[in-house]
Amino acid sequence: MRDRRVKIAGMGRALAGERLEFDGQTRYRLQAGETLLDLEERAAREALETAGMAIEDIDCMVCAAATPLQAIPCNAALLHERIAKGLEIPAMDINTTCTSFITALDVMSCMIEAGRYERVLIVSGDTASAALNPNQKESFELFSDASAACVLVKAGEEEGAAILYSRQRTWSEGAHDTEIRGGCGLLTAFCMNEENREDYYFDMKGKKILKLCAKNLPPFIHACMEEAGIDRSEVRLVIPHQASRALSVIMPRLGFPKGTYFDRVERYGNMVSASVPYALSEAIDEGLIRRGEPAILIGTAAGLTSNFLLLRY
Amino acid sequence: MRDRRVKIAGMGRALAGERLEFDGQTRYRLQAGETLLDLEERAAREALETAGMAIEDIDCMVCAAATPLQAIPCNAALLHERIAKGLEIPAMDINTTCTSFITALDVMSCMIEAGRYERVLIVSGDTASAALNPNQKESFELFSDASAACVLVKAGEEEGAAILYSRQRTWSEGAHDTEIRGGCGLLTAFCMNEENREDYYFDMKGKKILKLCAKNLPPFIHACMEEAGIDRSEVRLVIPHQASRALSVIMPRLGFPKGTYFDRVERYGNMVSASVPYALSEAIDEGLIRRGEPAILIGTAAGLTSNFLLLRY
Numbered sequence: 001m002r003d004r005r006v007k008i009a010g011m012g013r014a015l016a017g018e019r020l021e022f023d024g025q026t027r028y029r030l031q032a033g034e035t036l037l038d039l040e041e042r043a044a045r046e047a048l049e050t051a052g053m054a055i056e057d058i059d060c061m062v063c064a065a066a067t068p069l070q071a072i073p074c075n076a077a078l079l080h081e082r083i084a085k086g087l088e089i090p091a092m093d094i095n096t097t098c099t100s101f102i103t104a105l106d107v108m109s110c111m112i113e114a115g116r117y118e119r120v121l122i123v124s125g126d127t128a129s130a131a132l133n134p135n136q137k138e139s140f141e142l143f144s145d146a147s148a149a150c151v152l153v154k155a156g157e158e159e160g161a162a163i164l165y166s167r168q169r170t171w172s173e174g175a176h177d178t179e180i181r182g183g184c185g186l187l188t189a190f191c192m193n194e195e196n197r198e199d200y201y202f203d204m205k206g207k208k209i210l211k212l213c214a215k216n217l218p219p220f221i222h223a224c225m226e227e228a229g230i231d232r233s234e235v236r237l238v239i240p241h242q243a244s245r246a247l248s249v250i251m252p253r254l255g256f257p258k259g260t261y262f263d264r265v266e267r268y269g270n271m272v273s274a275s276v277p278y279a280l281s282e283a284i285d286e287g288l289i290r291r292g293e294p295a296i297l298i299g300t301a302a303g304l305t306s307n308f309l310l311l312r313y
Numbered sequence: 314m315r316d317r318r319v320k321i322a323g324m325g326r327a328l329a330g331e332r333l334e335f336d337g338q339t340r341y342r343l344q345a346g347e348t349l350l351d352l353e354e355r356a357a358r359e360a361l362e363t364a365g366m367a368i369e370d371i372d373c374m375v376c377a378a379a380t381p382l383q384a385i386p387c388n389a390a391l392l393h394e395r396i397a398k399g400l401e402i403p404a405m406d407i408n409t410t411c412t413s414f415i416t417a418l419d420v421m422s423c424m425i426e427a428g429r430y431e432r433v434l435i436v437s438g439d440t441a442s443a444a445l446n447p448n449q450k451e452s453f454e455l456f457s458d459a460s461a462a463c464v465l466v467k468a469g470e471e472e473g474a475a476i477l478y479s480r481q482r483t484w485s486e487g488a489h490d491t492e493i494r495g496g497c498g499l500l501t502a503f504c505m506n507e508e509n510r511e512d513y514y515f516d517m518k519g520k521k522i523l524k525l526c527a528k529n530l531p532p533f534i535h536a537c538m539e540e541a542g543i544d545r546s547e548v549r550l551v552i553p554h555q556a557s558r559a560l561s562v563i564m565p566r567l568g569f570p571k572g573t574y575f576d577r578v579e580r581y582g583n584m585v586s587a588s589v590p591y592a593l594s595e596a597i598d599e600g601l602i603r604r605g606e607p608a609i610l611i612g613t614a615a616g617l618t619s620n621f622l623l624l625r626y
Binding site: 035168175 | 315317348374379383384389390393394401404407409410416420422428429443481484485489492494495496497498499501513515616617618
């Protein structure tokens with residue numbers, strides 16, 4: 001795999017307006033009248049501003065989200081209407097649930113490398129609150145609604161910025177460990193009744209996921225580090241998906257002790273697809289990752305999917 | 314844009330089991346006990362068989378569909394469980410609604426060109442019947458449930474197969490002309506009541522779409538042909554999205570007279586994301602496109618999105 005010469009030119013982020021506390025953990029949820037499109041619009045505009053660009057400079061828009069806003073059209077077309085109406089910018093969705101942003105970086109860096117696009121806007125975000133089950137405490141108290149966005153551009157030869165290595169794995173033994181079964185093609189809204197109502201909520205089998213991760217993640221991450229030819233000591237910061245409070249248990253087991261990875265679970269919880277780009281954006285703003293430095297993005301997602309991406313910022 | 318040296322190694326297709334007739338037009342819908350995953354599995358297995366490959370040979374699986382089977386996980390993870398359980402093949406969704414297959418060819422050819430993947434399985438298909446409104450005759454009688462699949466591989470230097478040119482445009486003035494508003498994040502299944510029930514059906518504003526297409530398509534197609542440097546006389550066959558019975562009116566206006574494009578609307582109607590790959594697969598099987606010959610894939614999709622892709626088969 002050769003380096004893909006791309007640069008994160010700017011990022012932006014937005015939090016939902018209602019703030020909640022659960023056992024000292026802060027979460028954010030959409031407030032009345034607010035939709036995910038409002039957050040996505042704010043995050044996208046901030047990313048463009050940080051990059052010193054206008055929407056007219058963008059030649060492709062990607063929504064990298066876990067959940068659909070509508071079954072039709074794709075999320076990117078709805079966001080396009082908010083920020084690019086009247087322009088002809090192509091819009092598409094890329095989805096690997098919680099790690100959609102990492103996948104989108106992976107995919108779009110290849111499109112830029114192949115000369116297909118040059119300046120891409122990637123926007124992540126989900127409305128977790130739309131499907132949380134009040135009877136499932138673990139997931140009900142875990143999620144925040146948020147959005148984060150990134151402008152990814154072709155990097156000059158003299159710039160060091162690049163995506164150096166990326167890998168994804170899907171282990172579908174876990175396909176039903178994280179689900180929203182109802183509302184779409186397999187079990188439509190019209191089929192909802194008193195008996196199956198719970199099928200329309202988000203359903204997470206936390207222990208099963210942890211078990212599958214414990215089995216598959218260590219060899220996957222180990223193989224990635226080795227194949228990428230990078231030692232943990234060389235990595236400035238690891239940005240993991242903020243999956244749950246188990247993060248501080250799992251990361252050391254993957255060889256990343258406290259202080260080497262970014263942990264904001266207490267402050268925001270799991271923001272689904274927005275987790276990784278939101279954390280990356282904060283880490284950049286806080287000077288924890290600087291130009292020319294390597295960083296790793298990793299995460300697990302419903303599927304069960306896992307992504308690993310090594311970039312030089 | 315340089316050529317992307319990729320080859321369609323095999324294709325497969327599957328039709329839903331219930332056959333209906335509307336005014337001499339044949340349509341197919343899922344029969345009791347059948348789901349889209351059954352069709353996707355059949356199409357995928359046939360594509361692999363035609364390519365002379367096993368699922369173990371595939372290094373990435375893409376579901377290129379318009380509609381979600383579940384809000385979580387992505388469609389590709391659910392199909393993975395059917396055909397790749399126990400393997401680690403990465404699975405992702407790519408979505409530009411009806412033209413998702415063309416977009417996936419575009420995207421994955423860049424990933425292959427960049428050295429990221431080498432043998433990709435792309436599967437399209439939608440359950441149109443899950444959301445058709447019996448009160449909207451035009452759309453109710455238009456759609457079929459189907460799936461089609463394609464194995465896309467890196468082509469050797471000596472092989473002529475390639476994607477030579479591709480373009481996508483999204484005109485979000487049409488974002489609400491083709492919709493399923495309810496069931497997902499913006500209007501959840503829990504919000505359905507007697508007043509808004511129609512919002513959970515597929516809704517198509519046929520005349521508005523035709524008007525927007527009439528304005529935007531001719532200059533788009535003209536610019537693509539010119540930029541691709543190809544004359545209509547050199548193209549062996551055009552495979553358009555089988556959007557509606559208006560196909561035979563629109564295609565000549567785009568410079569493609571009867572006989573130069575593939576039209577199976579009478580036989581199958583609009584198969585949403587499966588339309589283009591299903592038609593391409595049939596055209597190949599019928600000898601209408603042969604190795605080394607150029608073909609064009611075009612289509613419009615909810616968004617409003619339009620795709621153009623020139624390949625050498």
